[in-house]
Every structure is written in structure tokens, then in C-alpha cells.
Amino acid sequence: MNAASNSDLELRGLAVSLGITRGPAYVLREEGMHFPAHSITPSQVDHEIERLDRAFEETIRQIEQLISKQAAGEKQLVDEIVDFHHMLAKDIPRYTGERTKKLIRENLMYAETAFHKTLQDLIGVLGRSVVSRDEDVADIGQQILRNLTGKDLADFEDIEEPVILIAEDLSPSLTARLPRDKVLAFATTRGSRTSHTAIMARALEIPAVVGLPSLVDQVKEGVHVIVDGDRGRVIVNPSERAVLWYDRRKEASEKRAEDQLRYRTLPGETTDGFILELKANIELPEEVEAILAYGGDGIGLYRTEFLFMNRSDLPTEEEQFTAYRAVVESMAPKPVTIRTLDIGGDKFLTSFSAPKEMNPFMGWRAIRFCLEQPEIFGAQLRAILRASHYGNLSIMFPMIAEVRELRLALVALENAKTELRERGIPFNEEVEIGAMIEVPSAALVMEGLAPLVDFFSIGTNDLVQYTMAADRGNERTAYLYDPLHPGVLKLIQNVVEVAHAAGKKVSVCGEMAAEIEFTLLLVGMRLDELSMSPIAIPAVKRLIRSISLLESVPIADDALSMTEPEMIRDYLNEKTRHVAPWTVELFDSEEIPA
């Protein structure tokens, strides 16, 4: 075997569904479709119309076959999607059939070219409606197009033993066709925590890693692959040593997950009675269930961008209110902190044409954008305020860099309150306000910020990136991106000290909060609250419950006196292992032993 040279190729992506598994790769490649632009001859018209009707019928038939293949007791979510697709497959021809045929007859278009156009029109109409799921319409439309162009969707008939599904991305109709007993895990090139692939993997309770750029090129059909959904790794062609190591990890991970569920109903309390609130970061209302399942104390960061993305218009105040209220009500009486729009940087609204910037992360984003867009900001603030009437809600402003910005944001909030009072709409007059500390300058002007708000939340991902002037997504500069850099820690320390002197609470809501290697330090630095991905809560809680504030404070002090991140890391790992021996396996297993 000459594969040995290629053994243990490790790809790093985003872990979106927990668990570890391994198996042979089943690689799906996207096939481009072609829509001829030239005209057909009049004698071809009947043939094209017949092709269109056949494609419509074929699509319905394919979905019906899928329904008949489904075993009883399958996951309800999956069943519902298939039924929904069945209805769409029958309905799309009703809405597009006549117009498509007219284009074939009168404009002498090819069936696929004509249908592609009417489908786009239909999606355009649905895109304007706020409650539609045009993703599914586009998906079934694609399936019809595939039937027209002869590009088959994978039918997975050839899967014999269970596989790891490798793809660019997984569409709803593709996942609906999966033989679920034969898929062990997903790994995809594209995707985020909220993409369909991620949601589906969590619903099916299989591991998934997304955001692996070179994946489809690097993985050959049938090659053995390990998917580590705990850490976001994919190991291609693993060595025997790696397989053994991951099998042990898998066993330990499953046992740990089981053990930690015991902590679900217990508070994040140190052995000497100091309580840290352990909350969750979420993007979708659907994630609320997971928070309760993992024993979270509330939502420390509700990202609102999702409501604004992937659509051609802006969400109305009413629509936002409905979404925020649903989350607040389903968490009540537990607290929910909603962050106002943090758009810009790497994500911008499709509904808003923003100028192209040379340096987007240093540019017009978050509060900088909102303060200049009073209509968008005002509608969101009113929607959040209205939701405050229905539960325990607080608001926080992202990316504050200076005192003046925070003052302007508070003025916008006052204006929103005034408007609601005039409209006679109820909201919580005492709603708590927070500022996010992500820009180093803000961490250094805490004396000016602290009197203006009720709490602070440190967004460590951005704080680290801005303090170190290093993008962690850039392989060449990633070495600089380290939350344990003393420069970062001193900023955090200053935020906590000044905020506490003013009687204000401080939380950490970046990824730093989710890593148990930092927990001891954060407890010792006197953070009041940690907010993280729901799945990370049990391990952090377990660790907090095995340490005391009394021992953590001097450890944090020692760490803060050190000058290099590696010294701090080694010191913290050693101390953590000492106070909580069960964490040993977590630290030691970071890399496959040589």
C-alpha cells in the first residue's frame, strides 16, 4: 500500500453535531446543470412539453417511492419534510406548468431553460413572504430540473455497509432520501451551525463536521474516514494507531456524555458555594430544547443575524417580535439576553447593498452599522422591547468601541421606548442593558462605560482577534490567536475589576467560555457568568462543581503574572488536572500520540 504516505490526514472544520464515528467514505459530487440558451425549432415544441410533463411526474414518483420506503417510527422531523416535499412536487407544476409551456411554445425555449425561469420567478414571489421556506421550493425545483436534464440525484442504492457521507453540502431533499440506518456521519465542505446539514445531523443524532474547504478533493470514495463531531476533525485514511486512539476517545466521550447528564439540574456552583450562571449561545429558536436538555441557566447570547440572512427583504418589527417572544416565552422564567444586529465583517445582508470594504472586520459592522441605520435599528429595538413583556429579557449592544457609541445606542433605545409608549404597547420599563466588550479600546475605557449599563459581556472571539491583530482563519497568523495571551487576559481582568467596582456583572460569551482548559482561570478571575454552545455546558459545569473559588483566585493571579501564553497554558492544565483528575483524558487526548 502506498497510501501510508497519506495516512492520518487531518482536516479541521466546525463541529455541529456531537459524537465520534468511523467508516468508509461515500462521496457526493455536485453536477453542474446546463440550460441551453438557443431556440428550439417549432417542430420540437411538443417534444419539450412532453419532457417537462415527464419530469414533473417523475419527481412526484421519486418522492412517493421514498415515502413507501420509510419504515414506521422514523424520526418525525424527517417524515414531515418528505410529506412537505410531496405536496410541493404536486403543487409546483400547478403554479409553473402553464407559464413554462407558454415559454416553450411562444419563445421556443428548451424545457429546462423555460422551467428554470419560471422556478426563479416562483421563488422570487415566495422570497417576499416572511413565513415561507423557499429553500425547499428551490430544492424540489432542482430535482425537477435534474429529471429534465438527466442528472440523477444520488439514490444511495449502492450503499451496502454504513458510510460516512462526504459532500459539498446536503440539501433537504437529499437528506430525506438517505437510508438512515446506513449513514454514520456527515462531513461537508460548506455549512454552518444553522445550515440544513447541521440541523439534520442533530435531529438524527449522528456526528457532523462542516466547513471543510478541501474535503471533497481530499477524500476518495471508499477510503476509511474518522469523523470527530466533538472537536470538528475529519481524519482521512487513519493509521491503526489513530483508529485505536479514536475508538478509545469515542468510548470515553460517550461515557462522559452520559455521566454529565447527572449535572443537568444542578447549578454551576463551586465547592465553596460561589455560583456561576452557565448559559447558552444560540442562533435559532429551535435550539431552546437543547439548552434545557443540557441544563443551561438561560440564554447569554441570542444572535439575531439569522433572522436577517438569506432573504431579499428585511424582517419587519412584527416578525422579529414574534421570533424573540417565542424564545423568551419558551425559556421563561430563565433569562434571555438578545444581542442587537451584528452584521458586517464576514456576513452582510442580501437585502442591503453595502459598500465593498478593504478591511471588513475593521469596517462598518454591528453597532457602527446600526447607529447609521436608525430604521433597521429602531425596528429591532422595538421588537426586542415588546418581547421583554413576555419573560426575562435583556438587551446587549455588540462591538462598542467608545463611550460615545454606547450613549448613542442608549438614545436609540430611549427613542424606541418612547415610540412604544405612544403606541400604548407594553414592555418591561426596567429591561436590563449590556454592552459587549470585543474591542480592546472598550476594555480600557470601562470607567466611562460602567455607569451607563447594567452588565457586560466579553466576546472573546473578537476581543482576541482585535487585540492580537490576527485572523484565526488565516493559517499563517493563527498561531497568534490565543485567548491565553497575557495582553488579552489583562483586558479581561480590567473589565471585571472596573465593572465589579461599579456593581455590574460580567460574562464571557466567546468560545473561551466553552473550553474546560480555561474554566479554572475564568472562575479565578471572578467572571459571573459563562455563555457557550449548549453541548459544552455539562463539562464546564462539572468542572466548576469540583473546584473552589478560594483555590481558583490565587491560580488566576499566578497565571496573570506570567508573560507567555504557553507558560500559562501548561500551568492551567496542570492545576486543572490536579483539582479535577477526570479532565486528564481530555487534555492528554488532544493529539494522537506519536
Place this chain on the structure above:
Amino acid sequence: MEELKVDLTVMNEEGLHARPASQLVQALQGMECQVFLAKVDDGEEVDAKSILGVMMLAAERGTKMSVRAKGKDSQKAIEAVSRILSEKGGS
């Protein structure tokens, strides 16, 4: 022929989105009647047995809707629509 008409308010948490819309269409499938839905404010009717029709309504929570059913099963249809529109639970 029997024709019934009632006004209802959408109570579903996230409005008449994919899940309640497909429940609605499914519930009406096979009933012997025509069913039309419209927003009270705008009046344009859609076929309640068509998933795309219902989705195009884009009815948010709190929207006032008028339901019109015509045919043998009108009563049953109106009952099904009002049951589904009044379900609070979203997805």
C-alpha cells in the same frame, strides 16, 4: 350547495409557516369541498388545498384570515382550518 365563511386569527407561534401550512393542506386533502383562504385586510383568495398557495399568503401570527368553504364537507373543512390555525405551538 352549502357555503360557509368564517373569520379566524392565526395563532401559530411563527405564523402559517411550512409545518402548519402542510398540516393544513394535508387535513383538507380528500374532503369534498373547495376551501379558500384570504387575509381579511387584503382579500385575495388562495386555494387552501395548495401548499404553495398557503405559503404565498405569508400569514404571520395575529393575522386575521377569512376562510370560505364550498361543498359537502364544508363544516368539516372549517373545523379543521380553525383547529390548525389556533394551534399555538410552532416548530
